[in-house]
Amino acid sequence: MELKDLQTPCWLVDQHRLQENIEEFQRVAEKHKKQLWPMIKTHKCSTIARLQKAAGAQGFLAGTLQECQVLLEQELGPVMFAYPVAGEPNLRRVLEIGRMGRLILSVDGEANVRMLSEAWQSQKKDTSNLPEQEVLMIIDSGLHRFGIQPELAGSLGRYIDQMQGLKLIGISTHPGQVYGAKNCFEVLQTAMDEAAAMKTAIASLKRAGLAVAFVATGSTPTFTADAEEDVINILRPGNYVFFDQDQIRLMEIPESQCALTVLATVIAKPSLDRMLIDAGSKCLALDQGAHGIAAVSDYGRIIGHPELKLEKLSEEVGKIIITGSTTVKVGDQLRIIPNHACPVANLSDRLLLVRDGRVTGAWSVDMKMKSNHSL
Numbered sequence: 001m002e003l004k005d006l007q008t009p010c011w012l013v014d015q016h017r018l019q020e021n022i023e024e025f026q027r028v029a030e031k032h033k034k035q036l037w038p039m040i041k042t043h044k045c046s047t048i049a050r051l052q053k054a055a056g057a058q059g060f061l062a063g064t065l066q067e068c069q070v071l072l073e074q075e076l077g078p079v080m081f082a083y084p085v086a087g088e089p090n091l092r093r094v095l096e097i098g099r100m101g102r103l104i105l106s107v108d109g110e111a112n113v114r115m116l117s118e119a120w121q122s123q124k125k126d127t128s129n130l131p132e133q134e135v136l137m138i139i140d141s142g143l144h145r146f147g148i149q150p151e152l153a154g155s156l157g158r159y160i161d162q163m164q165g166l167k168l169i170g171i172s173t174h175p176g177q178v179y180g181a182k183n184c185f186e187v188l189q190t191a192m193d194e195a196a197a198m199k200t201a202i203a204s205l206k207r208a209g210l211a212v213a214f215v216a217t218g219s220t221p222t223f224t225a226d227a228e229e230d231v232i233n234i235l236r237p238g239n240y241v242f243f244d245q246d247q248i249r250l251m252e253i254p255e256s257q258c259a260l261t262v263l264a265t266v267i268a269k270p271s272l273d274r275m276l277i278d279a280g281s282k283c284l285a286l287d288q289g290a291h292g293i294a295a296v297s298d299y300g301r302i303i304g305h306p307e308l309k310l311e312k313l314s315e316e317v318g319k320i321i322i323t324g325s326t327t328v329k330v331g332d333q334l335r336i337i338p339n340h341a342c343p344v345a346n347l348s349d350r351l352l353l354v355r356d357g358r359v360t361g362a363w364s365v366d367m368k369m370k371s372n373h374s375l
Contacts, residue, residue, distance in 0.1 A: 001359040008265040008333065009279035011348040013363070015355055018241055018259040019051065025223065025240045026055040032227040035059070037080060039218065039238025040067050042342045044367035045351065048241060049076050061218070061236045065090070067367045069097050078102035080136065080172070080216070080236075083146060084112040091119035098133065106172060108138040108146045113160055120165030132167040135160065136214060141173040141197035142190065150200035154208030161210065170214025170234075171201050178221045179246060187250055191225035198231050221250040242341040245301045255301060260345060261335040262300070264318065269330050275320045277334060281313040283347060287340035300336040310336065 003012075029036040038052050041063035049060060049071065059078040062068045071079050077100075084107055085094050097103060107113045116133065124130045137156060140147030148156055153171065160168045178190040198215055205212060217226055218236030220243070226232050239247060242260035247253055264279035284300050299318065302308045307324035328334070338344040345351065346368060353361040 003263065003333065003354065003357055003359070006263060006333075006352070006359065008263050009277075009283045010263050011283075011345065011351050012261045012263050012335070012354050013242075013351045014259045014261075015353045015360065017257065018048070021241050021243065021257065021259060022052055022055050025237065026052075026057065028224065028227050029235055030056060034227055034232065035234045037061050037216070037218075037234055037236050038241070039063065039082070039236055040071065040367065041346075042238035043241055043345050043351075044365050045345075045363050046070060046074050046076065046366050047363045049074075052241070061216075061238070064367075064369055065094055065097060066369050068094070068103060069100070070367045072097060072100035072103065075101070078104065080104045080106070082106055082172075082174070084108055084138070086112050086115055088119070091115060092123075095119055095123050095133070102134075104134045104136060104169065106136045106138050106146075107156075107160070108148055110156065110159055113156070113163055113166065117163035117165050124165065130165075132165055134167050134169045136170045136172040136216065137168060137201075137212075139171050139173045139197055139201045141175055141194040141217070143174060143176040145174075145176065147173060150197045151204050153201035154204035154206075154210065157205050157210045158208050168210065168212060170212045170216060171198060171205075172214070172216040172234075172236075173198060174236075175217065175219050175222050178219055178250070181221070181250055184250070184252060187221050188225055191222040191229070194222065194226070195229045195231055202231065220247060239341055242345065244341040244344075245337050245339045248301065248337070255303060255337055258337045258341075260341045260351075261303065261337055262344065264334050264336060266320075266328060266330050266332050266334065267317075273322045275308075275322065275328070275330070277310075277318040277320060278316065279318050279336065280316045282315050283344070284310075284313060284318065284336065284338050285340060285343040285347065286313060287338075287343055298339075300338050303335045303337060305334065308334075 035058045037059040039061040061080045138147040175194040181187045216234035220237040220239040223237045243258040264277040267278050268276040299310045307326045309321045311321045312319040350362045
């Protein structure tokens with residue numbers, strides 16, 4: 001099937017480009033003797049995870065319990081869960097998922113450390129051979145989202161060490177503030193700040209008599225600098241499998257390196273300077289940059305048409321402003337690189353594979369959140 005025969009809107013993945021992106025990041029990680037644990041939330045697709053695993057990924061970072069469960073069910077572990085877990089039902093479920101395979105959890109304060117220990121002790125009553133739960137301590141390296149200040153790592157480390165059922169194996173961070181960088185020099189500075197924070201945390205742990213095996217960090221823009229940093233041994237980028245307009249801006253990559261696009265059709269041209277497409281926020285999301293950082297002024301890059309600017313999205317429709325001469329007319333198809341690929345892939349149930357302008361197959365987005373049927 002050719003692209004012109006597709007009903008729009010739909011989500012396309014250039015399979016050749018995807019594979020090249022996977023192999024390139026794996027090659028860089030191995031060159032610098034780092035473990036690569038990709039963030040799975042970018043694609044939520046077990047088929048892509050298998051490609052990453054086949055290329056050499058040593059584990060995965062997950063953003064939801066659903067992702068953790070599917071990865072372990074399909075023997076794609078080990079898995080790190082990126083965020084703290086709180087609340088009795090969530091704690092019960094995450095410990096149950098952990099019985100399927102190696103699942104490393106994350107903590108960033110005494111409250112969730114205590115809750116996790118209590119949940120472990122409760123399950124221990126029913127399972128005499130329940131192993132200790134491995135945990136990573138989240139360090140705030142500048143995003144000011146999750147994590148403790150680096151100099152407090154020793155104090156929290158001692159607290160974890162006293163808690164029954166928990167084993168501190170590492171520290172982790174996410175330099176998401178990099179998406180607010182204006183250029184590649186600010187990206188490098190973010191990576192340097194991130195490394196300094198991890199060194200401070202390790203020194204604090206050392207003063208407390210504690211050592212950790214894992215020093216994990218990750219973002220796609222800081223990946224190369226992180227790989228060259230001695231203090232870091234686990235890299236956890238996610239976006240690199242697809243890339244997007246954010247990475248074009250921050251990493252200065254060509255648009256041809258972006259594997260994920262949304263295919264839309266021009267459905268109206270109500271004036272000489274305006275046209276409408278059949279893809280809105282439910283296809284392209286409303287991100288103008290990751291972590292809510294408004295770094296760009298549009299909602300996606302229209303391939304091959306710099307004269308067209310995707311200025312506004314409603315739920316099912318996109319508004320394009322025409323800034324120069326164009327040959328695009330009603331009925332034509334447009335391919336759009338999203339600003340932020342991660343939420344866009346999550347909006348689809350399947351990704352259509354394309355090569356040389358033809359559809360070659362489809363992959364299910366099988367790690368999306370599902371309704372709590374037990375209710």
